[in-house]
Amino acid sequence: MSAAPIELPRWADTALVPVVSVAAALLVAGLVVLGIGESPLEATALLLKGSLGSLEGLGFTLYYATNFVFTGLAVAVAFHAGLFNIGGEGQATVAGIFAALACLWLAPLPGILLVPLAILAAAAGGAVWAFIPGYLQAMRGSHVVITTIMFNFIAATLIVYLLVEVIGKPGSMQPETADFAKHATLTPMHQLLAPFGLKLPTTPLNSAFLLALAALVAVWLLIYRSRLGYAIRTVGANPRAAAYAGISPAKITMVAMALSGALAGGLAVNEVMGVQHRLVLDFTAGYGFVGIAVALMGRGHPVGVGLAALLFGALYQGGAELSFDKPTITREMVVVIGGVVILFAGALEGLFRRLVAGTLRPGRGG
Amino acid sequence: MTGAAPAAIELSGVSKSFGPVAANRDVSLTVAAGSIHGIVGENGAGKSTLMSILYGFYEADSGEIRVRGEKRAIRSSAEAIAAGIGMVHQHFMLVEPLSVVENVVLGAEGGPWLKRGVAKARAELARLSAQYGLAIDPDATVGSLSVGLQQRVEILKALYRGADVLILDEPTAVLTPAEADQLFELLRALKAQGKTVILITHKLREIMAVTDWVSVMRRGEMVAHVETARTSPAELAEAMVGRRVLLRVEKAPRKRGAPVLEAAGLSVVDGRGHETLRDASLTLHAGEIVGIAGVAGNGQSELLDVLAGLVQPARGVIRLDGKILNAADRNPANLRRLGLMHIPEDRQKTGLVTAFAAAENMILGYHDDPAFGPGPLLSPAAVRNHALSGMQAYDVRPADPALKTAKFSGGNQQKIVLAREIERAPKVLLVGQPTRGVDIGAIEFIHRRLIALRDAGVAILLVSVELEEVMALSDRILALCGGRITGERVADEADERDLGLLMAGVSERAA
């Protein structure tokens, strides 16, 4: 078995490997569907219809995709610096707390100030929660993987404490804050587009979707077109060359983690400010982890992340519709697909590269 | 060398390639039983690969191994151990948190429970210790032992497994001179007990001091096989670096300018606490090339790293243009701004990000230059055009800035680094191994560029393991041995013999 990484043509590297792993993941999902006595074809048809078959379905799909764009980008930015941030859930949680506090405390401000400030607060919250693990790795040598896991749980207990003891809605038994003022929330897409004569059904899709699109462009600019992104990629690809070039790997580690956390904060913007209009428990709902699958499948490139987010958005929405029609197939199917994608496109990348290489060059595979 | 006893080890026609690189080419070697046999050669000459084949760590592509006259297939370390071969690797194969006796029994525990095996090993260790004077505490944690003692554990490990043939790979690289002398005494004691020792080294002093026979490797081939008593360090040095392939570089007499880079009393201490560069002082003048001659691993890398700001000195002063550089100034980014550029020894690990496109590597270290884009952004067109003109000027083939750097040949990769650093009009240029792994055409090209730069008034420090290259390009040559500058010669007056002796640290002639 050769230890050298298997070289593939660029198009195969960027497109074929993720496509093959997703196909394999869907195959596994199909087998699971078959295993519980349902027809995979029928399920696929229902899924597609539910996610893309109507404007309403599409709205929901894009709403879910918004979450995946943010969490996928968060993981991708850290990846470029050679870091594995699995703390998206915790960072989004803290971002949600910051955003909620901004929305509640700064309510006297007009919306035009309040909303951007609350979005910045969310980004700052996520950034802080990721910067600390980054700092601890750069300066104290503790690995971000373990610290971000721990920070996920610390954030989870923190939000419970705050909602139950500190900022919870007085008199409510639910762990949630009071509703934000109307002007502190993001505009739903159907309202936003109404003046242009576009009549959309009511869905949770809101202006955070535009923010996600902007984030895709911004991250592309950052990673591939900016001096900082250049430094980030250099540290990720070859820390020794970075030191030789006068780029401090420690500094870049902290900066990249903070940026990653700020992006994860976008999840809170969409969910807390865009949909719930108050802070609730568990609004992160595992989006942070699926973000890892999104980033791996998108090969860390914003275009790939956007497409992967769309796919997972469709799976989420289609899955919800599907479980409506077929109660035996629950939405957790998406989590399984996410897991298999991570396994195939991430951990078993070597195997899949070999498979693809073998198919491209029959007889010389390996 | 009585004809009756079969040779301890006989290798014939051994070849081994790693991808396109031939590490060993048709190597044959005979090691007489009960002798100490040295194998010398430059770093990368293929010595370690050959011994790893003998020890079953790699399998040879072709060739034959005979142990005590018997043909053996050695496909794994276990089979090598069974054939009575033991090896002390350059990087010790020890488990630091475990005790000495646990390390010794690892893989030869003699049963599922440790107790019996450990008791047996303890007794055996006591016996071996007495026999060879190898005192050691069997319960000490290996990680807490000095390097010399750790090596002793490695030797005991091999002996415990019943090794008749002991291979030592660069055993003195990490030892103090006193520890090295102790080791040599041990090797002689082993020989007296009838064991066979194979000593891999690039230090000629050791070969002369302790071996009976010596084989010389160069570029994957076995080039000489002589009795130690009938040879000299100078002869071996010449065999190691190769016969003079008349390397002529046309150059005008130098026009030496003012001193630009001055270092006084520089010392570097590595992570293990070894002083790898000792009290080095040198001055680089504008318009001259100062070459560093030395066998790899004698402090050249540390000298380059400390001058380039990649490593901080333990002691000493560096002046650039007469101004003392304090710790805050000595970082690569700032030194570049001050006009000190660096072509590192290992372009793939340090000088380039091989996963990047060529254009991106052309701005490595200069990505903050405003010429490459507005504000915080980089302009792809500016980066591309900059790369294209540089690649064309330095004849990089293919001149495709978008191509991934890993896909260029070694020579073209080196030209990318060269183009990037030289084009910045350096005042001082540090150059490490400029032509390692580079084809002939590119070598000539690189040499001409360096001379042109010197003629333009740049102060150049050249480090190369190729002695002929140092001699052909330099105006002055400093020899390094054991981290110390052992002498200085004017290049025109230097000869290979004399330099070889300085490099081996055996010259008497004062610098």
Add this chain to the structure above:
Amino acid sequence: MEIVQTLAVILDSTIRLSVPLLCAAMAGLWSERAGVVDIGLEGKMLIAAFASAVIAYKTGSAWAGLGAGIAASVALSLVHGFAAITWRGNQIVSGVAINMLAAGLTVILGNAWYGQGGRTPPLEGAARFGEIELPLVETLKSVPVLGPLYDIAVSGHAAPVYLALLCVVLTALVLKHTRFGLRLRAVGENPAAVDTAGVSVAGLRYAAVIICGALCGLGGTYLAVSQSAGFLPQMTAGKGFIALAAVIFANWRPWPALFACLLFGLLDAIAIRLQGVALPGIGQVPVQAIQALPYVMTVVLLAGFIGKAVPPKASGLPYVKER
């Protein structure tokens, strides 16, 4: 006497709460001492909890459930081993995948089979592990202090509890005193040393990963078939990660890991007891602060502010023969 009673009760619930941690911590210890980082302990426990509940319900035998739990968990371990050892994949990525696979599959299958939102039907009788009364409880009851402690805290646990404690003893024993243990400790620190000693690195690591799976299987089974009477979605609730924290806290050694798990279990027991109780002088301690303590302590330890966590040197690194 009442204090003794209270103490015994707290100790009793400490032991109950720390058993799943203990199993997962021993599992993580085996894997990581061999050089394979495993953040998939959580997922393996979860799948084991599910599989054991399903089979225990089907067969009416808790022991059959245990077998199924171990088998399911080992299967996931082998996936991890295949990715991490054979294909030298990223061990963290593989662990994340395994956690997600388990979280999704258990709910889907549970829902498809039983239609109760992922729960399995309640287990009764022999389908659950019963409490085991240790000998001499009656005789010792009259002994002051020790009697009630023995009765309440030590005796009366289910079989997996005693099995888990036995596993700690076995782990410590095997690691320290056997050939296998020595080689395993060595392979996590310097696989090249093991390789040059003529021992298979992959073989050792697969063995460790399988043991890790079996122990997670025990922990998961305990959750579903002993502590609870059936499977609930996400019932591991981060225990696999607290176990990871315990392993770090114990510096990858078995006995300290036992104490770390007991400590974390104790914190949990206290948190439950303190809910809504005002302490004199301090007032009401937020439960969440106590719950977060294991994680905070682990971060502080990892950052080297107190002591120093030193993982096995080769953990997380695929073994590649170097030139």
